[in-house]
Amino acid sequence: MKRFAIGVDLGGTNLRIAAVDETGRMLEKLALATKSDRDRTTVLRDMCEAIQGVRAKLESAGTLAGVGVGVPGILYVETGVLRQSPNLPGWENFPVRAEIEGILKTSVRLDNDANVAALGEKRWGAGRDAASLCMLTLGTGVGGGLILDGKIWHGFLGMAGELGHMVVNENGVDCPCGGKGCLETESSGTAIVRKARLALAAGRSPALAALEREGKEITAKQVGQAAQAGDAASKEVYKSAGRYLGIGLTNLVNALNLPLYVIGGGVAKDWDLFAPAMLEELRRRSYIFREGSTRVERSRLGGDAGLYGAASLGLPEGAG
Numbered sequence: 001m002k003r004f005a006i007g008v009d010l011g012g013t014n015l016r017i018a019a020v021d022e023t024g025r026m027l028e029k030l031a032l033a034t035k036s037d038r039d040r041t042t043v044l045r046d047m048c049e050a051i052q053g054v055r056a057k058l059e060s061a062g063t064l065a066g067v068g069v070g071v072p073g074i075l076y077v078e079t080g081v082l083r084q085s086p087n088l089p090g091w092e093n094f095p096v097r098a099e100i101e102g103i104l105k106t107s108v109r110l111d112n113d114a115n116v117a118a119l120g121e122k123r124w125g126a127g128r129d130a131a132s133l134c135m136l137t138l139g140t141g142v143g144g145g146l147i148l149d150g151k152i153w154h155g156f157l158g159m160a161g162e163l164g165h166m167v168v169n170e171n172g173v174d175c176p177c178g179g180k181g182c183l184e185t186e187s188s189g190t191a192i193v194r195k196a197r198l199a200l201a202a203g204r205s206p207a208l209a210a211l212e213r214e215g216k217e218i219t220a221k222q223v224g225q226a227a228q229a230g231d232a233a234s235k236e237v238y239k240s241a242g243r244y245l246g247i248g249l250t251n252l253v254n255a256l257n258l259p260l261y262v263i264g265g266g267v268a269k270d271w272d273l274f275a276p277a278m279l280e281e282l283r284r285r286s287y288i289f290r291e292g293s294t295r296v297e298r299s300r301l302g303g304d305a306g307l308y309g310a311a312s313l314g315l316p317e318g319a320g
Ligand SMILES: [Zn+2]
Pocket: 164, 165, 166, 175, 176, 177, 178, 179, 180, 182, 184
């Protein structure tokens, strides 16, 4: 009988669940809302109900090997307790894994969502042929994950991979982490919107001004669309995000000498808008990159990297 795992992406506003088999085929995928006004007991109960539903549906097709959950925040990986999570207020010091295991009566593994996305790309995405990789997820924030010799690198406190808080601009703006000029404040979707608003306020973007007149919200996606349609200020915003991403990558390439760096998250969809500036910085600043063998690629699994990675946690390679 085939084995499959269930992966969960437990976001602040969205909870997604997928079943993936050993060959990396996604058998089932669904999404639930996790509104912030709902307490954690309700969220966990809804999540476990959905997992049970998927398990029952696939029962005749295979056996459930395990469940993996990607959580936004810093975890005590060994115990499955959430240490810090700005996106899940009230979940700190909560034994998430034990709670889920108690309901499901199945072994559950938890990890940080960005680590899990990196694991997904390693096993079934851009990193299939690489032993090690580093992934940056450009979304509302910037998540980072390191896979070294096939395994997530957690660091001695379990806090490794906070790559969004590398300093890339000495004169940058304040970051929620308490720092200033972090990669996250320059190259995240939030940073793109902030920079676009500055251009808009300065009267430099007719395309965004038109959106604002229509009462439309300015999102990174909208800025990307304006840039794709030729709006010069929007193009400049993406270029700036790309330049700082290139500076961050230079630091990573020079420090780690990994064969592959994967760029994912919603912002990565507009790869052609930021990648030229990113690569230009890398070529200019990193002699290791200029050597020519280091790859910087777009995520292959896109928005599903975290789901694949969470399922991979529940389906250890070579086991069973
Ligand atoms: Zn920061």
